[in-house]
Amino acid sequence: MNKWLKTMLFLVGSAFLTRLIPFSSLFRNLDTMIHEFGHALVTLLLSGSVLRIELYANHSGVTYSAIQDGGRAILVSLSGYVLASLFALLLFYLYSKGRHDWGLILATTVALIMLVMYVRGSFGMMWLGGFIALNVLMLVVWKKASKYYYLLLAFLTLEESVMGSLFLVYAAVVSPSRAGDASNLARMTSVPAIFWAVLFFIFSLLCAKWALGLFFKRERVQPKLQSR
Numbered sequence: 001m002n003k004w005l006k007t008m009l010f011l012v013g014s015a016f017l018t019r020l021i022p023f024s025s026l027f028r029n030l031d032t033m034i035h036e037f038g039h040a041l042v043t044l045l046l047s048g049s050v051l052r053i054e055l056y057a058n059h060s061g062v063t064y065s066a067i068q069d070g071g072r073a074i075l076v077s078l079s080g081y082v083l084a085s086l087f088a089l090l091l092f093y094l095y096s097k098g099r100h101d102w103g104l105i106l107a108t109t110v111a112l113i114m115l116v117m118y119v120r121g122s123f124g125m126m127w128l129g130g131f132i133a134l135n136v137l138m139l140v141v142w143k144k145a146s147k148y149y150y151l152l153l154a155f156l157t158l159e160e161s162v163m164g165s166l167f168l169v170y171a172a173v174v175s176p177s178r179a180g181d182a183s184n185l186a187r188m189t190s191v192p193a194i195f196w197a198v199l200f201f202i203f204s205l206l207c208a209k210w211a212l213g214l215f216f217k218r219e220r221v222q223p224k225l226q227s228r
Contacts, residue, residue: 007209011162014155021152025059029127030107030153031084031160032061037110038083039063039076040118046072053114055124059160063118069188077184081168081200085161085207091154092211096218100150101139107153108135154211162208165200172197 019025032055040050040063048067055061063080067073094103108131115128138146172179172193176186182193182200 003209004205007205007212010212011159011208014159024152024156026127026130027153027156028059028160029055030131031088031157031164032056032059033111033114033128033131034087034157035080035084035164036061036063037114038079038087039065040114041083042076042079043067046075048072048076050118052120053118053124054121055119055127056121057123061124074185074188077181077188080181081161081165082203084157084164085200085204088154088158088161089207089211089214091150091157092214095150095154096214098218100147103154104135104139104146104150108132108139111135158208158211162201162204165197165204169194169197169201 036053036055040053043050043063043065046067048065051064051066053061053063065076067076090106091103094100111128111132115125115132119125119128134149138149142149168179168182172182176193177183179186179193179197182196185191185196186193
């Protein structure tokens with residue numbers, strides 16, 4: 001079977017199964033957190049300023065920042081979906097190396113930075129505080145369960161990175177002026193929003209293919225190690 005088709009089928013199956021897990025919807029905000037952090041990080045790297053970040057219960061978010069128009073603003077608009085997909089890939093890479101604890105520490109650090117410096121909305125602050133506390137418990141107290149918790153986060157983040165960009169494609173077709181980052185890029189470059197949305201979707205699929213390849217490679221190696 002074609003690897004791309006396998007990737008799509010696995011993502012669809014994973015999206016269905018993870019929705020059966022209680023409270024899984026809350027953890028889908030991790031992708032939103034990384035998306036908005038990506039905007040903030042690139043803004044700061046390009047000498048802009050981040051005013052505040054909002055995270056919402058419906059898994060959406062927005063970053064308010066000030067940066068010079070032109071190429072810098074384009075890079076900021078590109079960064080959200082791109083870094084969210086790369087972060088999902090990074091989680092699977094760390095899992096393949098047996099370092100899921102590093103992934104939890106990284107996610108906790110990002111959440112702490114956002115809570116202390118940028119997020120001020122009530123839901124966002126509560127979600128970040130709860131996420132940080134649960135991660136610490138997994139790292140310190142519930143170490144045996146941390147691997148399965150980490151895999152839940154990794155798969156949810158991977159799913160959301162793909163489904164979010166797919167929804168953006170739909171939005172760009174139905175209402176191009178309301179397609180989030182794709183609309184911003186269209187306004188700044190005169191290139192249609194659908195182009196940017198499809199670009200984000202293709203990139204998310206590419207990252208998903210690599211991520212699942214790392215996951216299955218790790219799962220094939222583990223039984224061999226246990227049999228020795």
